[in-house]
Amino acid sequence: MNRIAQGLVLVLLGAAALTATVPTNMYLNWVKPAFGPFLIAAGVTMAVLGVWLVIAELRGEAEEHAHHAHTGDDEAVAEAYVHGGDHGHDHSRAPRVAWLLLLPVLAVFVVAPPALGSYAVQSTASESAAPPRPEGRxxxxxxxxxxxxEGEVVPLELRQFVMRAWIDEDRALAGRTVELTGFAVPADDGEGWYLARLQMACCAADAVVNKVLITDGAVPEADSWWTVRGTWVEPEGELYDVNEHRFTVTELEEVTDPPDPYE
Amino acid sequence: MSERTTPQHTHGGEPPPGDPFVPAREAELPPDDWGRRRGGRRTGTVWLFAALITAMAVGHAWFSDQLTGSAFLTWATIFTAICFQALPFLVFGVALSAALTAFVPTSAYQRFIPRKASRAVPVAGLSGALLPGCECASVPIAGSLIRRGVAPAAALTFLLAAPAINPVVMIATAVAFAGQPEMVLARFAASLLAAVVIGWIWVRFGRTEWLRLPSRPTDPGESKWRVFRESMVHDMMHAGGYLVVGGLAAATINVMVPREWLLTVAGMPVVSVLVLALLAILLSICSEADAFVALSLTDFSPTAKLAFMVVGPIVDLKLIAMQAGVFGWRFVARFVPLCLIVALAATFLIGGLIL
Structure with a gap:
């Protein structure tokens, strides 16, 4: 990988980071909102570094580097290094693996990955069965x-709702009308659907699913967003032993402009 | 491809690398037509990128209708998330390491870090608590510390300790495990213990020739800013390229491996610890987020969760790939198993004592 290529890769990577943050909010699909400024800073740094490198190269630093450089077959030289045989090295070239830095660029500009949705929820179904056990909290x-x-509609995040449902031994949630927002995930067995939301600590790789089962009414299309009002179906017996919590819907409204997909 | 070298001290009687005026090198001077060929190749590179950008524009128009496979998109989202989450840390780490290389004289390190490697190791471990960042930042920094003459064992201890015990990670752990301060304490103790023990083992048994550090020859006359730029580009290309490798692997495992099988082993005491350690290696979650994931693995014992948080920042796919990029595979083949064994031992010890 020659120096012009290195510079251009850096510029493209910087451009990808800036495209995902400044003109669009794409980055919210992948990382926490708090990462925005850092991504911008990183994007600017890389773009500047890349431009700086290309300019320096075009101004003729290449001739100097040629003095350091080995001529001949790169592969043979690399082989020699692996076996510790050679010691000189041309620091102006980058390893082939650096081309992979173009993959995130392709991801942003070509694929534009969306937020995680029903597929991720279904494929991690059992892992998300229970939220953190109380353990003194x-x-x-x-x-x-x-x-x-009393009697007021309480808007809750799904995370908060699920936490209450599983942990609150006083069952303060019972009988209260709450409002939840999330996306629809049809249940595997065809009986009803889940209102789900992903909770993210840092990036989409660590997202944890929170969901509640709704069995009344028609099953909406997967990944459509809904705001529902209703009550928690109070389970019998120990809260810990509950497999999944249910929700009785009284009102339901489709959300046309979904908010930040993660909680 | 030719970015490989052996450490300085093995050169023996050879002339120092990089000196452009060593007579032996004159035979290697490029042929007369070098400049022209190079110019041609540069133009070719620019054309290549122009073609790439065009292809991306076409691809975007075409793909946005075609790409509907949920599995692929989930994979792409997780891959992109890992890359872009790590990117600010990587850029920060690379910039800091380049600044250390370019602007801090070697004598400064010798004043702060004990000369004797066995005493430098605990100092380096504790100073890991000062660098807020995740493992993506610490790999290039450790590389530049070694190049500046810090004992490799001390730099490696810093590399292991910094992502595990820095204030940001400690606060994140405390938030995740609210009401369980012993978990925060156990994480700090086990991670620091593992890092220092690995450092000491490296002092005793480690060999410098396992490390493939670019000695990055600098001409005395070279401007500091140019050294800074070269160092930064170099580290971005190496650590960044391998970061993407790690991201690819971690995203694939994240999507492909069903987590049902995890639950079947949650009840077994030792196996569950090993399984969560393995999961930490495979998922490669940033150390600042792993506490929240550990918390969500509700069926596992506290020691198993501790293993997830102690092993993750010390050994994971992303880190292995980046270490290979900066230090070479010969190093990784020895260092990674050592890290894993010591980290597990520290987990069992501290978990047994505190949790």
Whole structure:
């Protein structure tokens, strides 16, 4: 990989990072919103570095490098290095693996990967069966359910809802009307559907599924977004032993402009 | 392809690499038509990229209708997410390492880091707590520390400790495991212990020739900014290329491996720890996020979760690929098994004591 190629790869990579953050919000499909400024900074740094390298190269630093460079077959030289036989090296060239830096560029400009959706939920179905066990953290809810007046509709994130449903031994959720937003995932056995939302700590690779089963009404199309109002179906017996929580819907409305896909 | 060399001290009586005026090199001077050929190749490169950009534009128009396979898109999302999440850390690490190379004189390190390698190791381990970042940042930094004369064992200890015990990671762990301060303590203790022990083992048994560090010859007259730029480009190309390799592997495993089988072993005491350690290696989650994933693996014992958080920042696919890019495969083949064994031992020890 010669130096012009290295410079152009850096420029393209920088352009990809900037395209995903500045004119579009594509990066929200992959990472936390807080990463935005860092991605911009990284994109600018790479683009500047790439341009700087190309300019320097065109100005003729190449001739100097030629003095350092080995001539002849690159492969043979590389082979010699692997076996520790040769010690000189031409630091102006990059290994072939660096071409792979174009893959993220292709991903952004050609594929534009969407946010994770129903496929990811279905393929990780059993892993997401239960949220974190209490382990001394019950009573630590951030959902404002206690503060809300009786009879008031409480908007909850799915994460908060699922946490309540599994952990709250006082069952404060029982009988309360709550409002949840998420996307639809048809259940595997055809009985009803899940309202699901992915919770992300850092990037989509660590996304964790939160979902609730809805059995009344027609099954909506996979990956369509919905805001539902209704109540938690209070399970019998120990909360820990529940496999999945159910939700009775009273009102349901399709969301046309889905928010940040992750919680 | 020719970016390989052996460390400086093995050169013996050979002339120092990179000196452009060593007579032996004159035989290797390029032929007279070099400039023209090079010019031709440069133009060719520019054309190649122009073609690539055109192809991307066409591909975008064509693919956006064709690409509907959910499995592929899920894979693409996770791959892109891993790359772009790591990118700011990588750029930060590469810039810092280039600044260390270009602007900090070698004497500065000798003042701060004990000369004796066995004493430098714990110092390096603890200073890992100062660098906020994940493993993508620490690989190039460790490389530049070794080049600046820091004992390899100390630099490697820093490489292992920094992503595991820095303040950002500790806070993330404390947030994830709220109400379980012993988990944060156990993670800190086990990670630091593992990093220092690995450093000491490397002091005793490690050989410098296993490390393939580009000695990056610098002409005395070369400007510092140029050294900075060269160092940064060099590290971006090596560590960045292998980061993508790691991202490809991790995304594939993330999508392909069903997680059902995890649950079947959750109850077994030792096996469950090994399984989560393996999962940490395969998933290659950034150390700043792994605590949240560990928390979500609810059926596993605290020691198994600890293994996930201790092994992950020390050994994972992304890290292995990046280490191979910066230090070479000969190094990786020895260093990675060592890391894995020591990290597991530290997990069992600290997990047994604290959790």
């Amino acid at each position: 019950s009573g630590q809810f951030d959902d404002g359910l206690e503060e809300a007046a």
